[in-house]
Amino acid sequence: MTEISDGLCTDIQAAIGSLVVQQRSGLSHEVMLLDVPIGQMKALFILWTAGKPQTMGQLAQALGVSLGSVTGLIDGLVQRGLVRRDEDLADRRQKLARLTATAETRLRRMEHERSVIATRLLRCMQLDDLRALRQGLVALAAAAGAAVPAKSAGARSGSHHRSLVKEL
Numbered sequence: 001m002t003e004i005s006d007g008l009c010t011d012i013q014a015a016i017g018s019l020v021v022q023q024r025s026g027l028s029h030e031v032m033l034l035d036v037p038i039g040q041m042k043a044l045f046i047l048w049t050a051g052k053p054q055t056m057g058q059l060a061q062a063l064g065v066s067l068g069s070v071t072g073l074i075d076g077l078v079q080r081g082l083v084r085r086d087e088d089l090a091d092r093r094q095k096l097a098r099l100t101a102t103a104e105t106r107l108r109r110m111e112h113e114r115s116v117i118a119t120r121l122l123r124c125m126q127l128d129d130l131r132a133l134r135q136g137l138v139a140l141a142a143a144a145g146a147a148v149p150a151k152s153a154g155a156r157s158g159s160h161h162r163s164l165v166k167e168l
Helices: 003-024 029-034 038-050 056-063 067-079 101-123 127-143 153-157 159-167
Strands: 083-088 091-099
Touching (some): 038 056, 038 067, 038 083, 038 091, 038 101, 056 067, 056 091, 091 101
Antiparallel strands (some): 083 091
16 A cells, blocks of 8 residues: 555544544434343344344354353343244254344334434535545445445435435
């Protein structure tokens, strides 16, 4: 990397850090309601993003912990009514961890709160800055090997942003 790109990377990381610190005070009410240790929160998010029940081995691998550790994490979530264990019908020796309806509702609310906060912040930005941010995030997602969604109709026309700004 060149000195210029190193400097840009440093500036971007500093801006992200400042944004995180500034937004920390608005931590999701749902996150506070969950009141679970960070390891259990990670297990919840893995189950949420997987979109389907996971074996203890899959969770252990995703979390980078031992089977014994993941069993303890899941035990705590079961006790809190956020996860349940079921037999794997394909292999009865395996146990599957799945989110309960309570956990799904809370995680859906957290996702909604995050979306509302992000939308509020993005609506404050100028259209050219929004386009530049999208271009940069698409490039970052591509560099990470993530699937990149197609542009929305509003992103192409620009009319959607103007109507959103008027609502504020």
